Amino acid sequence: METKPDPTNILKMTNIIKTYRSHRISFRKPEPGVTAVDDVSFHIEKGEVFGLVGGSGSGKTTLARLLLKLDNFDSGEILFDGMDVRHLKGAALRSFRRKIQMIPQDPYQSLNPYFSIYDTIGEPLVIHKIGDEETRADMIKKALEASGLIPASDFIFRYPHQLSGGQRQRAAIARAMVLDPLFIIADEPTSMLDASISFSIFKLLTTIKRERNVTFLFITHDLAAARFFCDRIAVIHHGRIVETGPTREVIENPKADYTRTLIDAQPRFTFTRPASKGVDTP
Amino acid sequence: MTLLDVQNLTIAYHTTGGPVVAVDDISFSLEKGRSMGIVGESGCGKTTIGMSLLGLLPENGYVRGGQILFDGKDLLGLSRKELQAFRWKKISMIFQAAMNALNPVQRVGDQIAEAIRIHNPELSEPRIREQVAELYDLVDIPGTRIHDYPHQYSGGMKQRAVIAMALSCHPDLIIADEPTTALDVIVQAQILHKIKEIQERLGIAAIFISHDIGVVAEVCHDIAVMYAGKIIEYGQREEVFVSPVHPYTSMLLSSYLTIDGVFDLHAETVDHVCTFSSERLPGTCGYADSCPYADDLCASEQPGWREISPTHKALCRKACW
Amino acid sequence: MNTVTATAKDIRRSYKRQRFLEGWSLFYQNPVGKIGFYLLILFGLMALFSYIPPLIDPMYHPMTGVDPQISYSTGPSWRHWLGTDNIGRDIFSQLLTGARVAFLVGVSAAFISIVIGTLLGMIAGYGGRIMDSFLMRFADMVMVMPSLLVILLLSVLFGQLSIWIIVLLIALFRWPAVARVIRSQTLSLKQRPFIDMARVAGASHMRIIFRHILPNVLPMAFLYMTFRVTSAIIVEAALAFLGFGDPNTVSWGMMLQWVWKTGHMFQAPYWLLPPGICISLITLSFYMMGRAMEEVLDPRLRKERDVA
Numbered sequence: 002m003e004t005k006p007d008p009t010n011i012l013k014m015t016n017i018i019k020t021y022r023s024h025r026i027s028f029r030k031p032e033p034g035v036t037a038v039d040d041v042s043f044h045i046e047k048g049e050v051f052g053l054v055g056g057s058g059s060g061k062t063t064l065a066r067l068l069l070k071l072d073n074f075d076s077g078e079i080l081f082d083g084m085d086v087r088h089l090k091g092a093a094l095r096s097f098r099r100k101i102q103m104i105p106q107d108p109y110q111s112l113n114p115y116f117s118i119y120d121t122i123g124e125p126l127v128i129h130k131i132g133d134e135e136t137r138a139d140m141i142k143k144a145l146e147a148s149g150l151i152p153a154s155d156f157i158f159r160y161p162h163q164l165s166g167g168q169r170q171r172a173a174i175a176r177a178m179v180l181d182p183l184f185i186i187a188d189e190p191t192s193m194l195d196a197s198i199s200f201s202i203f204k205l206l207t208t209i210k211r212e213r214n215v216t217f218l219f220i221t222h223d224l225a226a227a228r229f230f231c232d233r234i235a236v237i238h239h240g241r242i243v244e245t246g247p248t249r250e251v252i253e254n255p256k257a258d259y260t261r262t263l264i265d266a267q268p269r270f271t272f273t274r275p276a277s278k279g280v281d282t283p
Numbered sequence: 284m285t286l287l288d289v290q291n292l293t294i295a296y297h298t299t300g301g302p303v304v305a306v307d308d309i310s311f312s313l314e315k316g317r318s319m320g321i322v323g324e325s326g327c328g329k330t331t332i333g334m335s336l337l338g339l340l341p342e343n344g345y346v347r348g349g350q351i352l353f354d355g356k357d358l359l360g361l362s363r364k365e366l367q368a369f370r371w372k373k374i375s376m377i378f379q380a381a382m383n384a385l386n387p388v389q390r391v392g393d394q395i396a397e398a399i400r401i402h403n404p405e406l407s408e409p410r411i412r413e414q415v416a417e418l419y420d421l422v423d424i425p426g427t428r429i430h431d432y433p434h435q436y437s438g439g440m441k442q443r444a445v446i447a448m449a450l451s452c453h454p455d456l457i458i459a460d461e462p463t464t465a466l467d468v469i470v471q472a473q474i475l476h477k478i479k480e481i482q483e484r485l486g487i488a489a490i491f492i493s494h495d496i497g498v499v500a501e502v503c504h505d506i507a508v509m510y511a512g513k514i515i516e517y518g519q520r521e522e523v524f525v526s527p528v529h530p531y532t533s534m535l536l537s538s539y540l541t542i543d544g545v546f547d548l549h550a551e552t553v554d555h556v557c558t559f560s561s562e563r564l565p566g567t568c569g570y571a572d573s574c575p576y577a578d579d580l581c582a583s584e585q586p587g588w589r590e591i592s593p594t595h596k597a598l599c600r601k602a603c604w
Numbered sequence: 605m606n607t608v609t610a611t612a613k614d615i616r617r618s619y620k621r622q623r624f625l626e627g628w629s630l631f632y633q634n635p636v637g638k639i640g641f642y643l644l645i646l647f648g649l650m651a652l653f654s655y656i657p658p659l660i661d662p663m664y665h666p667m668t669g670v671d672p673q674i675s676y677s678t679g680p681s682w683r684h685w686l687g688t689d690n691i692g693r694d695i696f697s698q699l700l701t702g703a704r705v706a707f708l709v710g711v712s713a714a715f716i717s718i719v720i721g722t723l724l725g726m727i728a729g730y731g732g733r734i735m736d737s738f739l740m741r742f743a744d745m746v747m748v749m750p751s752l753l754v755i756l757l758l759s760v761l762f763g764q765l766s767i768w769i770i771v772l773l774i775a776l777f778r779w780p781a782v783a784r785v786i787r788s789q790t791l792s793l794k795q796r797p798f799i800d801m802a803r804v805a806g807a808s809h810m811r812i813i814f815r816h817i818l819p820n821v822l823p824m825a826f827l828y829m830t831f832r833v834t835s836a837i838i839v840e841a842a843l844a845f846l847g848f849g850d851p852n853t854v855s856w857g858m859m860l861q862w863v864w865k866t867g868h869m870f871q872a873p874y875w876l877l878p879p880g881i882c883i884s885l886i887t888l889s890f891y892m893m894g895r896a897m898e899e900v901l902d903p904r905l906r907k908e909r910d911v912a
Contacts, residue, residue: 056467057438069804098806111797115819117616125805158615166325176805195324195494200538222468225540252542266472267542268497 012045017077037063039240050217052231060240102177104187108169112161148175167198287313292349307512318489320499323509375449377459385433392429418447439470511569518595528597637896643889654700666701702856714832716775721782729790743780751777759848767850830894
């Protein structure tokens with residue numbers, strides 16, 4: 002089902018509800034199940050970084066799975082670049098999969114241990130039948146270099162266990178970027194990494210956003226990271242969005258109680274930090 | 284009064300590739316009632332330090348040199364039996380992934396009572412029950428939950444129960460190794476404040492081990508920054524955070540995102556990996572390869588301790604201010 | 605071809621070789637694995653040498669060769685190293701041929717059951733829900749069938765079964781255990797994020813099953829194959845001993861049956877013991893190999909710990 006693409010909004014979610022039921026067959030009354038996503042609506046504009054901020058179990062990862070069509074939702078509508086995600090099939094689904102990619106949370110688990118970096122990054126190209134072997138090799142090299150694995154020849158033939166956590170995450174980013182997608186979902190891409198490495202990953206993502214004109218959905222529990230990276234954020238709690246707005250506004254003037262609790266829980270250096278080294282991001 | 288005094292501690296692991304030094308000539312001391320944070324990134328040896336204080340090094344780990352004095356007693360000279368008596372009663376630990384530390388088929392209250400009974404066999408049963416109730420009170424779990432099983436607790440409550448268990452024998456020192464890693468941000472803040480509050484109220488000394496400077500900054504008086512098996516900067520919290528001296532510390536601090544929106548996008552960060560190897564030359568700075576300020580001497584000369592103030596020092600040749 | 609793609613293939617190959625060598629050295633360090641391996645080499649040599657005696661003299665043919673001078677069972681001699689059976693056939697050459705048959709039956713039955721079990725296990729685990737319930741209930745049904753009894757009944761119904769039919773029947777009865785193990789492996793693999801990542805990249809179900817899941821379950825399948833070999837050999841020996849083997853092949857079970865049928869059970873230990881010992885040792889060797897492989901594959905069983 003192809004409707005006309007919205008010129009400003011690349012993604013529009015309307016009244017999404019997702020309930021998980023236990024699959025056990027029971028002759029008694031069916032159990033009510035857990036509502037992971039409860040009537041969520043939001044839209045993401047082309048080229049912006051939208052943050053979905055919430056604690057564990059808030060439903061933020063479920064939303065990402067629904068959007069990636071890894072799971073089906075009960076009701077509501079997801080429109081992505083003019084496509085109705087719920088009814089995608091066959092060729093339409095394949096073209097959808099080319100446009101939307103994901104950067105995973107856990108770099109240790111998200112790369113197939115039996116695939117070399119060459120195979121890992123090349124897989125989307127093989128699946129979508131892009132280029133012949135030679136052009137693919139070039140694309141893989143370029144993607145690696147763009148992700149900061151330089152020189153590419155040092156990394157291209159390694160296997161995941163031969164890379165550090167930060168390098169694996171860079172490889173995962175290269176894999177996501179190799180198809181030149183319109184939209185990237187980053188699901189807590191740095192939660193398993195050390196602070197200095199996650200900072201460098203953020204810098205890489207910022208560069209990608211600036212140079213490739215990609216729209217990001219950034220999922221995080223960390224308001225500080227959201228502040229660093231996002232233009233607008235939505236705060237999600239118990240499957241419901243409690244507050245949406247420009248990042249700075251939400252953090253400086255929180256309206257919802259939950260947002261306020263979240264802000265208070267952030268570690269803060271209560272003593273003065275050297276201001277000379279820092280620059281305020283716009 | 285000094286409670287814990289660690290002198291020139293060196294710990295190595297036997298591996299198939301020969302011995303690997305994980306903790307390299309570390310010295311620090313901790314006063315009664317104070318808290319210290321050990322910060323470092325994965326693989327820097329911080330967990331090994333915690334384990335060695337409890338005498339719980341893995342089978343292939345061994346102390347190569349140095350001493351650990353606790354209340355004037357050398358822990359490394361204790362026999363296995365003496366050490367067991369010492370553990371929990373004097374030093375206790377809140378483990379990494381504490382949720383798994385509870386036995387799933389035993390009521391939580393009974394598990395805490397068991398810990399008290401083992402270490403205080405002279406106590407009467409009603410007295411033990413009383414103590415368990417007091418502990419529940421202390422960590423803010425409603426007394427009605429004493430008879431519940433671990434799976435009925437939320438993640439934060441399990442963590443509190445583990446803290447209660449660590450406190451059950453009135454230790455003088457608590458070691459908390461990544462006490463909040465698996466928890467939600469909000470629960471993490473609550474747990475940290477709880478630990479700090481209890482620690483101050485009961486005058487217990489504490490060592491927090493974490494990869495997250497945010498955690499350490501919240502709760503610790505003193506901070507030791509570790510890199511590749513060495514403490515490279517040591518000082519009071521304000522000193523280390525306000526005027527970091529070691530380039531690694533500055534890098535760590537500038538890469539930490541805070542909610543105030545103050546970032547330095549140009550901060551130099553390197554995808555460095557803490558590596559230990561038997562080949563590393565003894566007389567070099569481990570950070571020299573990644574350090575933006577390093578010169579040729581850094582790679583060939585042993586860095587010495589520079590004192591910035593009586594309480595603040597750094598292990599860096601370049602630290603001259 | 606571009607150098608990068610050429611190297612990609614080389615590297616993939618050398619990586620596989622390296623993984624194999626690493627596994628092999630772990631395997632070889634284990635005394636159980638080493639003993640099992642040497643035993644297996646011994647039996648392999650026996651199977652190979654089984655072609656030689658009939659070439660030396662037709663009377664050494666295990667089936668048709670009869671020593672013209674002997675028409676009763678004799679003990680070991682220079683002419684017949686392990687003696688002869690009641691009609692004068694050479695026991696040693698029968699024993700060698702038995703090794704060949706044991707390998708043939710064991711390995712091919714195990715291989716077929718592994719292929720079926722792995723395929724159905726992956727489909728059940730990956731398909732989930734209805735597919736899973738259906739296939740697993742079917743597996744349960746096959747698993748609880750008394751396989752030996754059913755094969756016996758079939759051979760009574762259809763007369764003597766050829767060795768290949770026996771192999772096939774053993775395989776058809778022995779896949780469910782493999783399917784269960786592979787299914788549970790697949791279930792846990794399916795939860796691993798790299799499967800989701802493959803789906804996000806647009807991989808088809810076929811691709812996910814064969815390119816992502818299969819390589820990850822293959823080591824486990826090979827492990828189970830060694831155990832299947834053991835059981836296939838035992839089943840074939842039991843069938844043969846009970847008189848339902850292929851009358852045209854000389855298996856160790858068949859030899860035992862001849863000993864029994866001709867009433868030499870207690871008179872001719874030189875005839876009874878060699879096939880009995882061989883059956884025990886060959887099953888033991890495959891079992892030991894399996895145990896050692898298990899240790900290679902399951903890091904939890906390894907004694908050495910990594911640096912924390």
